[in-house]
Amino acid sequence: MKGMAEPTAHPEPAARPGHTAQQARTQAAIIAAAIASLAADPKATMGEIARAAGVGRATIHRYFPERADLLKSLVDLALRNASAAHQRARLTEGTAREAVARLCSEYAELGPLQAILMAGALPDEEMDAHPLNAPQNAEVAAVLPRGHADGSLDPTLDEAWFMGTIWAYTTLAFEYMYQPGANRHAVVSEYLRRVDRAIRT
Amino acid sequence: MKGMAEPTAHPEPAARPGHTAQQARTQAAIIAAAIASLAADPKATMGEIARAAGVGRATIHRYFPERADLLKSLVDLALRNASAAHQRARLTEGTAREAVARLCSEYAELGPLQAILMAGALPDEEMDAHPLNAPQNAEVAAVLPRGHADGSLDPTLDEAWFMGTIWAYTTLAFEYMYQPGANRHAVVSEYLRRVDRAIRT
DNA sequence: ACATTTTGAGACAATAAAGTCTCATAATGG
DNA sequence: CCATTATGAGACTTTATTGTCTCAAAATGT
Numbered sequence A, B: 001m002k003g004m005a006e007p008t009a010h011p012e013p014a015a016r017p018g019h020t021a022q023q024a025r026t027q028a029a030i031i032a033a034a035i036a037s038l039a040a041d042p043k044a045t046m047g048e049i050a051r052a053a054g055v056g057r058a059t060i061h062r063y064f065p066e067r068a069d070l071l072k073s074l075v076d077l078a079l080r081n082a083s084a085a086h087q088r089a090r091l092t093e094g095t096a097r098e099a100v101a102r103l104c105s106e107y108a109e110l111g112p113l114q115a116i117l118m119a120g121a122l123p124d125e126e127m128d129a130h131p132l133n134a135p136q137n138a139e140v141a142a143v144l145p146r147g148h149a150d151g152s153l154d155p156t157l158d159e160a161w162f163m164g165t166i167w168a169y170t171t172l173a174f175e176y177m178y179q180p181g182a183n184r185h186a187v188v189s190e191y192l193r194r195v196d197r198a199i200r201t
Numbered sequence C: 001a002c003a004t005t006t007t008g009a010g011a012c013a014a015t016a017a018a019g020t021c022t023c024a025t026a027a028t029g030g
Numbered sequence D: 001c002c003a004t005t006a007t008g009a010g011a012c013t014t015t016a017t018t019g020t021c022t023c024a025a026a027a028t029g030t
Helices: A021-040 A046-053 A057-063 A066-090 A095-108 A114-121 A123-127 A135-142 A143-150 A159-177 A184-199 B021-040 B045-055 B057-063 B067-088 B098-109 B112-119 B124-129 B133-141 B141-147 B157-176 B184-199
Strands: none
Touching: A021 A046, A021 A057, A021 A066, A021 A114, A046 A057, A046 B157, A066 A095, A066 A114, A066 A123, A066 A135, A095 A143, A095 A159, A095 A184, A095 B098, A095 B157, A114 A159, A123 A135, A123 B021, A135 A143, A135 A159, A159 A184, A159 B184, A184 B184, B021 B045, B021 B112, B045 B057, B045 B124, B067 B098, B067 B112, B067 B124, B067 B133, B098 B141, B098 B184, B112 B157, B124 B133, B124 B141, B133 B141, B133 B157
16 A cells, blocks of 8 residues: 555645644744743744744754744744834924934834844845835935934934834834843833933933 | 884874064064954955965964854954053043043044954854953043033933944944045044034033 | 544655864964 | 965764654544
């Protein structure tokens, strides 16, 4: 029986996850565990992630054939979260200074996945290659000239330092926010104050 | 002759490098290559570093038995450089605000090795374990209360955000400084201005 | 309760980098 | 110029991780 010349049949058209409820749960558990594990250690191994997810290592490979596929999913998720944050921040409304304040408030609501992204645990190539990356940077960068026009942002600030300042303080905020005895509210409010002070007129 | 039962003899008491001029040159070449390679790619392999140094891979292991030993040397070198910068900055003289300005000026003079350190390419454990690390942080941190006393630094700034601000802007400055068409002087002067604006009263 | 899908566990091969060893050759210093 | 020392190159072992495969057991939904 076994030896028959069946053309191997490929019985399933590959396990396209996401169909059944169980698959959705498993995939969610894997992603959650990946976020937690990579936050703790940027170079967490597949085995560690599997253990954290309470899942067999082979199961992860069913959903994400290669490690790179898993990381790619995380980048995609993070950038889609960020995109939603940008929309909620309504970057083109009010003064530029107010827009940045709203932006940072929204950033602060994002979870540990963003912290990983900011901290550089995900491969930059995936970031750069992602279709949402460039447009999103452009949206934020566009706030600066508007701030120069409406007089709400420091006229001596150029694009690189503007973006860098926001990035740097956001990274710091995430770092402080997820530390043991941190007071989340205090961190966020100081974060907003620091950014404002750094970029305002 | 060869086959004789010589007890292997261990002729040299291990190659303690640093004695001869050639050894000094070789070691210097390795360290320089390691800095350059790690700056380009934080996870450069021993083979890549060896190639960059124009040296056999085995030779690197003669000087640094394990990769960790090489990284440790880099951490040590970087921290000793930083230490010298701290001394030149005379952190206890003048107003605290002026002290920070001098500190950042000195930081800006440090080379790509510091950039690697700031960018996190070196293992944090080595950093934390290094005897120079804690005292140096303390030196810098001590500037803040002095600035509160002499009225030159933002009274709402706490230690974590003070240190974080300096760290973040220094990282940014190194990043901009070593980019292709960068104007070093412009980067440094903007760096100093940004830090001052972020921490002054 | 049953047929199907999904999983966990373990064995396995493939890969990549680190670390070890040897030896002929080149550089060094006296 | 010669004895010594350091090096480069290559073969080799080791180790860690990734990715593949198989199969019995568990979960699922019908």
